Amino acid sequence: MVLATCLFSCMSPKKEEVKDVDQNGWVRTKGTLVNGHRQGYFEDFYKNGVLRMAANWEQGQIEGNYSEYFTNGNLKVKGVIVDGQLNGPNEKYDSLGNSSWVMYANGEKTGVEELKDKTRIITDKIYYSEEGGHILYQEKLTVLEDVKERILFPVLGDNDNILKLGIANLFTIHLVEAPVCKVTMVIGKEDKQGAFTPIGKGTSKDNKTFTYIFKPNQSGPGVLSFKMVHSKSPQDKISVADGVFQFEYDVE
Numbered sequence: 334m335v336l337a338t339c340l341f342s343c344m345s346p347k348k349e350e351v352k353d354v355d356q357n358g359w360v361r362t363k364g365t366l367v368n369g370h371r372q373g374y375f376e377d378f379y380k381n382g383v384l385r386m387a388a389n390w391e392q393g394q395i396e397g398n399y400s401e402y403f404t405n406g407n408l409k410v411k412g413v414i415v416d417g418q419l420n421g422p423n424e425k426y427d428s429l430g431n432s433s434w435v436m437y438a439n440g441e442k443t444g445v446e447e448l449k450d451k452t453r454i455i456t457d458k459i460y461y462s463e464e465g466g467h468i469l470y471q472e473k474l475t476v477l478e479d480v481k482e483r484i485l486f487p488v489l490g491d492n493d494n495i496l497k498l499g500i501a502n503l504f505t506i507h508l509v510e511a512p513v514c515k516v517t518m519v520i521g522k523e524d525k526q527g528a529f530t531p532i533g534k535g536t537s538k539d540n541k542t543f544t545y546i547f548k549p550n551q552s553g554p555g556v557l558s559f560k561m562v563h564s565k566s567p568q569d570k571i572s573v574a575d576g577v578f579q580f581e582y583d584v585e
Contacts, residue, residue, distance in 0.1 A: 379404050441465030
């Protein structure tokens with residue numbers, strides 16, 4: 334009987350309630366340890382006593398709901414972690430109160446991300462690909478949530494990139510990692526010559542992005558085609574077309 338009791342005791346997980354308090358009475362952490370690892374609901378605090386993080390843990394890893402806070406107690410981030418990756422709704426705030434809300438699937442953003450200012454007005458919407466991770470385009474909104482600008486993120490090498498844009502007063506083409514990319518605008522069949530005015534273009538300091546901005550000059554629907562041409566060097570006269578992109582638009 335004594336031997337059986339000993340074996341059961343040795344095999345049972347060691348569980349202990351933890352409340353880490355320093356010499357000045359500051360509670361740093363509070364929760365439960367199982368075999369030395371965080372398990373279940375756990376809280377961490379700032380020196381001023383404000384909650385810094387609250388999360389559910391399994392075997393020393395965050396699993397499930399978690400939230401982080403600023404030193405003033407305002408929410409910093411709130412989300413869900415499953416198997417080490419973000420999954421489900423995720424909400425973030427900066428120190429000024431601006432926020433973002435988006436859904437995650439296996440660590441990748443998916444669907445539509447909403448950006449809000451400190452007054453809770455939606456300023457931007459970012460649309461992600463179905464498989465998640467890649468930004469298709471971003472809408473900058475007015476106070477009345479009308480679209481004032483669309484920023485497009487086409488993928489070089491993809492010859493089938495057609496987006497229904499709807500209505501916007503300003504379009505921005507944003508190419509990622511295209512250091513020596515030349516953009517040639519090809520007028521589509523439904524467009525008229527002079528339908529758009531280029532108002533800005535340039536490359537980033539690290540030559541990894543190229544931006545081309547244009548403004549519609551007429552109303553009505555149409556198709557704007559862009560031909561992306563990549564060269565090995567600026568002096569190289571032989572260029573290879575990486576893709577032709579068509580963007581459907583409708584301008585009031």
